[in-house]
Amino acid sequence: MTAAHHPAxxxxxxxxxxxxxxxxxxxxxxxxxxxxxxxxxxxxxxMPEHFSPVAPRxxxxxxxxxxxxxxxxxxxxxxxxxxxxxxxxxxTADELLAETFPEPRWAVPxxxxxxxxxxxxxxxxxxxxxxxxxAVAVAAGGKALGTIDVEAGDVLHVAxxxxxxxxxxxxxxxxxxxxxxxxxxxxxECPPIPAGGAERIGAWLAARRAARxxxxxxxxxxxxxGDPKADRYEADYHAAGALKxxxxxxxxxxxxxxxxxxxxxxxxxxxxxxxxxLAGAADAVxxxxxxxxxxxxxxxxxxxxxxxxxxxMELDASIGLWTMLDGPATDLExxxxxxxxxxxxxxxxxxxxxxxxxxxxxxHNVVKQLVRRxxxxxxxxxxGAGHYLPLFTPFTPFTEGPEQ
Numbered sequence: 288m289t290a291a292h293h294p295a296x297x298x299x300x301x302x303x304x305x306x307x308x309x310x311x312x313x314x315x316x317x318x319x320x321x322x323x324x325x326x327x328x329x330x331x332x333x334m335p336e337h338f339s340p341v342a343p344r345x346x347x348x349x350x351x352x353x354x355x356x357x358x359x360x361x362x363x364x365x366x367x368x369x370x371x372x373x374x375x376x377x378x379t380a381d382e383l384l385a386e387t388f389p390e391p392r393w394a395v396p397x398x399x400x401x402x403x404x405x406x407x408x409x410x411x412x413x414x415x416x417x418x419x420x421x422a423v424a425v426a427a428g429g430k431a432l433g434t435i436d437v438e439a440g441d442v443l444h445v446a447x448x449x450x451x452x453x454x455x456x457x458x459x460x461x462x463x464x465x466x467x468x469x470x471x472x473x474x475x476e477c478p479p480i481p482a483g484g485a486e487r488i489g490a491w492l493a494a495r496r497a498a499r500x501x502x503x504x505x506x507x508x509x510x511x512x513g514d515p516k517a518d519r520y521e522a523d524y525h526a527a528g529a530l531k532x533x534x535x536x537x538x539x540x541x542x543x544x545x546x547x548x549x550x551x552x553x554x555x556x557x558x559x560x561x562x563x564x565l566a567g568a569a570d571a572v573x574x575x576x577x578x579x580x581x582x583x584x585x586x587x588x589x590x591x592x593x594x595x596x597x598x599x600m601e602l603d604a605s606i607g608l609w610t611m612l613d614g615p616a617t618d619l620e621x622x623x624x625x626x627x628x629x630x631x632x633x634x635x636x637x638x639x640x641x642x643x644x645x646x647x648x649x650x651h652n653v654v655k656q657l658v659r660r661x662x663x664x665x666x667x668x669x670x671g672a673g674h675y676l677p678l679f680t681p682f683t684p685f686t687e688g689p690e691q
Contacts, residue, residue: 394540402570426471440499447508479511524564
């Protein structure tokens with residue numbers, strides 16, 4: 288670094304240009320990249336002070352996420368908390384067995400636990416809408432996906448493929464007239480992981496101990512180009528691992544949006560684009576699939592703290608709303624007649640063919656044939672006396688699952 292670009296020099300110059308007195312002259316203040324320097328010195332769109340719950344007096348014109356990027360929170364007197372103490376990383380066997388650990392924190396119970404969660408899907412499938420739905424729900428508290436109760440917490444949504452105008456439009460659609468939560472921070476820029484991206488997100492987390500969720504959309508924008516001669520597995524694992532380390536350190540869920548590969552795969556986990564290093568670093572993997580020109584989709588997930596499961600989903604593209612449907616994902620493979628029968632026996636268990644026909648509007652003869660076939664196909668159950676029962680119970684959040 289030349290003398291003209293010493294941290295003290297450019298920070299002092301910036302303060303002088305902004306007419307702040309006195310200038311900041313700490314020569315030890317870190318500068319993570321040329322991009323950071325340009326973002327600070329050339330910023331022309333000031334944000335009012337009240338937009339940030341952490342507002343250092345030296346940089347009132349920078350947004351909350353931008354302040355965190357330049358070490359302001361960690362290097363000014365306005366830092367809200369001391370850094371977290373070092374985590375214990377080793378025990379004797381008897382100490383480990385005697386230790387009491389807190390249960391995993393859930394951003395969305397049964398779907399997103401603390402740790403690195405990888406969400407993959409085909410381009411233009413609705414992944415970004417899905418991630419934004421979860422971010423809005425967690426920031427406000429209440430219901431996620433129309434079904435799941437979530438606890439409110441601070442959320443950072445890093446949308447790297449969308450300009451501010453598009454994010455504004457999408458947020459308005461998802462909110463559907465509701466007031467936005469001040470606990471949701473939306474950022475449209477973040478350096479790649481090798482250029483300090485993880486540190487920038489970490490600084491935001493350090494100032495918000497109540498944070499529950501960080502969304503990074505998409506992985507390709509934060510992975511960085513890297514060395515073309517380097518091993519791709521190691522590069523994927525390193526980039527994803529940096530975000531996993533943040534999730535573990537701050538006890539939050541990090542949702543990393545990614546793409547699936549074009550080739551089909553026998554194992555749905557193999558559909559995730561890239562090397563196995565990416566899925567290997569993640570604590571949970573979610574794959575969203577939806578046929579073009581249809582509203583219904585299937586969400587498949589598996590992970591260390593979440594049970595392997597499949598859920599039927601529906602997207603209302605006109606308002607960007609994702610909803611978890613009442614039935615299992617296998618319902619999407621049923622014909623319309625069979626869906627009606629399944630819905631009837633879920634609403635009222637123990638119906639006979641005549642009662643099912645009355646409820647569904649199907650003919651009695653059609654119902655008699657279909658219910659026998661559906662029992663053989665494992666789509667409904669019977670008590671053996673001519674009464675039919677559902678095989679599926681509504682969604683209940685799973686809070687633990689087998690180690691993968």
